[in-house]
Amino acid sequence: MAATDRSRSEAAKQRRQDQLQRWQGSETDRTGAEARSQSSAPGNRRARVRFAQGAVFMAACSAGDREEVAELLRQGADINHANIDGLTALHQACIDENADMVEFLVESGSDVNRGDNEGWRPLHAAASCGFIQIAKYLIEHGAHVGAVNSEGELPLDVATEDVMGRLLKAEIKKQGIDVDQARREEERVMLQDAMAVLAGSGSLAPHPNTQATALHVAAAKGYIEVLKVLLKCGIDVDSRDSDGWTAFHAAAHWGQEEACILLAEHMCDMSIISNVVRGSIITLTGFFLFFI
Template identity: 35%
Template sequence: MAEHPELVAEMPAVARLSTPERLKHAQKRRAQQLKKWAQAEKEPQGSKVGAERKRRKRSDGNAKRVTFPASVQLLEAAARHDAEEVQHFLDSGISPDLCNEDGLTALHQCCIDDAGKVVPVLLDAGADVNARDSELWTPLHAAATCGHLHLVQLLIQRGADLLATNSDGNMPYDLCEDELTLDCLESAMAEQGITQEKIEEARGATEREMMAEIRQLVEAGADLDAPRGHGATLLHITAANGYAEAAELLLEHQASLSSRDEDGWQPLHAAACWGQVQMVELLVAHGADLNGKSVLDETPLDVCGDEEVRAKLLELKHKHEAVMRSHHRHKSLLQRRTSSAGSRGKVVRRVSVSERSSLYRREHEREAIVWQRAARRDSGDDDDDGQTDAELRRRAAAADPPAPSPPRNGSALCPHGPGTGATVHPVPDPAPRHHLPATLPDLKRHRAATKLQHLPGGDAATPVGRGDAGDAGGTGGTGGTGDGTGEPPLLKLTAPAEEPPAQKQRCCKVM
């Protein structure tokens, strides 16, 4: 049989072999081992004793002994239900509340394994009946979960806390599925006067204590993200335990959502792992990273084992991705608009104002021209005050002696009346087309001034001749009776008299 150093030396070579080759090699080594063992059995007993003595001599002074901590010895004895050995350890001064790395005491172990003989020994030695492990389980939680009725009764008699809550917020009766054991717990709670209000108050006691601690830290200006056990922060703890109010208080004071514990977990990892749906929604609403990765490249979705929480995480992830896509599209659109605006937008606005002003001016000019044409076609239309030209002439005739009827605009008047043989001199239009009034208010003012000239007692008593083009209120070119006795003609919608005509044209060429 090969020696141990030889076997260790050939391990790299064996690792490179294929599976069938490794199997053959193992069979070969096993055959050698059996052969060596058979030879050793044939040797006399004396040789064995001599060999043992030689081995002891070689190891003299270098002997090694394996020892275990007292906690391990006590737990091992309790797991074997060895009440005598447990009593021996306790008599030697070992504490009954020693625990392992998970906070599990010997009393926890005995309540799990139903070691009915060891539990009284531990309790008589002063073991803490309400000791808590790393997940805040008490021995009563363990006994109620396992349905060990007699242990539950014994623990209640020794003062076990019926309202003790574990890290999940569960009490012993919440975890009990055995009917008889549950009846025992509920009866004990009724005897102690425990009501539903007390139960709810006990459930929220831990969170209230944490909120009081958070307020003290805020008042002192301390760091809310200071790492605690295993590098976890207060937000990690609240997320894992589902303390929504405490988490809101932390987030209100800017607790970090990206802080990591020793495993690289963020608070959202803890909430997802422990199935806290409300905490998952709260953290994501405040901006927690759904794709944050731990040291092992695990996202919150990877560490989630609860189907409800997993479905919620997927829903939130899809919504977040949709919102981000919409945000990117809107952002890119704004960038394109900004880049294409520049100084061109200002030029467009200036041009728009100029075009509007020009448009208004052109509309006014067109409106004035329409009024002029309508007045020329029909001189008998109503004026602004509702009076026709005929009515105005009748009023003027009643005030003055009869005179020949005034001709239309641009015609010459004969001083002796018709049929006298006088030469008729056509009078040109007072102003060319480009000197006509530009707006409707100008036309109306000019029309009103013309009416005043024909009213009795007005300034129109003096006729306006062809040479009075520059007089105020005159028309400059309409003409009247040569001797001043004729009625001045009505001027309809003509240009103001202030501007003399650039050139004289016949009336037939005005329109």
């Protein structure tokens, strides 16, 4: 295996661990465990605490309890409910290699192309874990092999196994997908949306979970043309996400010097400290010195 392939494989394995850690110990995981513990306690016929339906649904899916999942759906549970990290039950079933639950959820209407907070689709999860049968099933049911995550990676880019790579490459060729164009698609769409806002015919909303704005994304990824248009739209240059980061934090953290210069020229407040004070100061020190 070439050095670049080894590097990609190691990175994908780390992402797999990150995905698992999102669930383990998360609010949804704890809620499910607590719910099961309370309901099975001797003499406790009724749980003392009522849990949110979405959390109960996620826990039931994770436990592989199809009857309970079906009943919750009949009661109105949202099959595409996502936890705080944007993971849906389908994401989790893919990570857990629970092919039966994957099939059940997809046949019940789960969105095979929904991304989590980092833009990972269920196919990204299956590809990174090397679960070939699940990946095939997702593709057969409409999963986009040309979809990119927040890092601009296709499922192919996070695949760790040769057989997975061959499957995805074959599907990309079959569908005639231009991978370079696919990787640039987010920037193209963002520029189109920004132009619509500038023309007064569009609007932009922050991410529902992270509260990150288009300005944060453009700054972090160095989408300079998008950033220029957004800054003309009168968007609050100092808007903060749920971690207290501004677009300047994002640009500085990811080393986007041109984006930092643009934001500074538009009088962003470089003294704002994020919710993680020490980390924010360390991240921005070099750029403070640059502008001073």
